[in-house]
Amino acid sequence: MYEKSHADGQQTMPSGLALLRDPALNRGTGFTEAQRDKFGLRGFLPPHVHSQEEQAVRVLANVRSQMFDPHY
Numbered sequence: 729m730y731e732k733s734h735a736d737g738q739q740t741m742p743s744g745l746a747l748l749r750d751p752a753l754n755r756g757t758g759f760t761e762a763q764r765d766k767f768g769l770r771g772f773l774p775p776h777v778h779s780q781e782e783q784a785v786r787v788l789a790n791v792r793s794q795m796f797d798p799h800y
Contacts, residue, residue, distance in 0.1 A: 744768040758783060 741747070747767050748754050755763075757778040764770055764777075778786070 741767065745772065748772055756783070 742750060742753065744767070747769070757774055757776065758780060759767070759769055759773065760777060764773065
């Protein structure tokens, strides 16, 4: 994952909302339980962890529904 470098050479990973606001880092419901604890994401995400396959199925269903929605 992406880490930010500081002048003293240390690298830190954004956490909490800063992490979720970065589109390059935000994995949404794909963050594991351990990652949610490590990066302070509890309470910011739905409680269920979804696999990439589950996320792909959900996104595909959303795209398909928008393709046939005359109001979209």
